[in-house]
Amino acid sequence: MSIVKNSRHLFNEIATGYPIPGQTTVYDDSQTIDLDKAPLNGGVLVKILYLSIDPYLRFKMRHPEAEKHISLYKFGEPIDSFGVGVILRSQNSAYAVGDHVVSGFPHQEYVVLPKDAPLRVVKNEAKIPWSLYIGIAGMPGMTAYSGWNHFAKSKPSGSTVFVTTAAGPVGATVVQLAKADGHKVIASAGSKDKVDFVKSLGADVVFNYKEQDTREILKREGPIDIYWDHVGGDILDAVLENVRNSGSIVIVCGSVSGYNGTPNPVYRHNLIFERDVTIYGFVNMTIAGRYREAFYKEIPEAIASGQMKYREHIIKGLENAPQAILDVQLGKNEGKSIIQVAAE
The missing domain is CATH 3.90.180.10 (Medium-chain alcohol dehydrogenases, catalytic domain)
Structure with missing residues (x-):
């Protein structure tokens, strides 16, 4: 040296x-x-x-x-x-x-x-x-793992889950966790290549949000029980219009639609109380501690075995x-x- x-x-x-x-x-x-x-x-x-x-x-x-x-x-x-x-x-x-x-x-x-x-x-x-x-074995994977286990585990198998930016490291992990828990998963991504990757994770319905209307997809495939949100803005409005009445949850992990300019507003916030929707916002550091040991015991081995894809x-x-x-x-x-x- x-x-x-x-x-x-x-x-x-x-x-x-x-x-x-x-x-x-x-x-x-x-x-x-x-x-x-x-x-x-x-x-x-x-x-x-x-x-x-x-x-x-x-x-x-x-x-x-x-x-x-x-x-x-x-x-x-x-x-x-x-x-x-x-x-x-x-x-x-x-x-x-x-x-x-x-x-x-x-x-x-x-x-x-x-x-x-x-x-x-x-x-x-x-x-x-x-x-x-x-x-997937670090902060992004931990964000998905802790958020999913903390907020979504109470939902029974067979619920309908919608995940945005599903080809990203957090979204892709959420898709796999949701499928492992027996849920129907709707997922969106921004290119054909990304859509193909998310399909390989086992998601039931995958679409390119740039080419297909999110509202139409959710109306046809919903109602939504769990929404994992990375986007905010108009997509959150679309979800609120298509949630199951009473008991649906929204897990807000990001809001990329407003990162690089004026944040995009949510207009249908009245539907939060009208349809009895619970919204959770979190950052990884606030809840990760209670899931860290289980995460590092489970996820690296799941990656090595091919069970978890990335x-x-x-x-x-x-x-x-x-x-x-x-x-x-x-x-x-x-x-x-x-x-x-x-x-x-």
């Missing part, structure tokens, strides 16, 4: 619409790090292997005066997301050289983390690809992260979007 480049992906300006590659965030390779002598001060030196590109990253590019309820990115500093890394040096007895760890990492090639950094060592007994620990969209090189962020907002990624920062 020696002095090497430590390239970074930096937050450069507030996004007012879609994030612009090279403007909202920028790639910078001016920094170096001495891998042998960088002070650890009781911490660890991590080589970052994979970084997750998720829709929520757009949240953190907002104006600090308008968005005070979340932690925002800081100008001139690396953005952060979940990642997988390997420990190169350690002054912390909890971590050994060669350990693979998952945590929230800054977007750079190497990072020194303090002694109290929240790292999770991954043993990977299932021997699945490391990148999956920031996909798709990854791996982009090599940190310099491609700005474009990857935009592509996720536009729905151009074909599977879980991941930046491969380095090989082992």
Whole structure:
């Protein structure tokens, strides 16, 4: 080891619409790090292997005066997301050289983390690809698993479930969990390739929302008992118009229709009380703790056995992260979007 480049992906300006590659965030390779002598001060030196590109990253590019309820990115500093890394040096007895760890990492090639950094060592007994620990076996999968078990498990087998963005890592996992519980699953996606993938997961009705009318599909195939929402806006209106009277639930996991501009309104909110609909909104961190042990016991083995299916969209090189962020907002990624920062 020696002095090497430590390239970074930096937050450069507030996004007012879609994030612009090279403007909202920028790639910078001016920094170096001495891998042998960088002070650890009781911490660890991590080589970052994979970084997750998720829709929520757009949240953190907002104006600090308008968005005070979340932690925002800081100008001139690396953005952060979940990642997988390997420990190169350690002054912390909890971590050994060669350990693979998952945590929230800054977007750079190497990072020194303090002694109290929240790292999770991954043993990977299932021997699945490391990148999956920031996909179906990581935060997105955990979001689906915890949300489904927390809010939807009370519904009897044979209920009708509708999942939007069903080809994404969260949606695809929800589809498979719902089918495993014996439900009828209606799912939407944004391209023929994505529709074909969701069909391979076992969904009963899959359609391209860009080519077919969501209302017509739901009217024909419903009524809806459980709606897993990633979209909001007009699609939520369409669901409320087609829910089963009394007892239906909506699980709000995202609202991508309003991420890159003015949020799309919901006009049929009167149907929430008229049809006795329960709406749950959640973020993974609020409920994941109670499901974490079961998730890591069950899901990696299910992936290894082929029981749980997935798709990854791996982009090599940190310099491609700005474009990857935009592509996720536009729905151009074909599977879980991941930046491969380095090989082992």
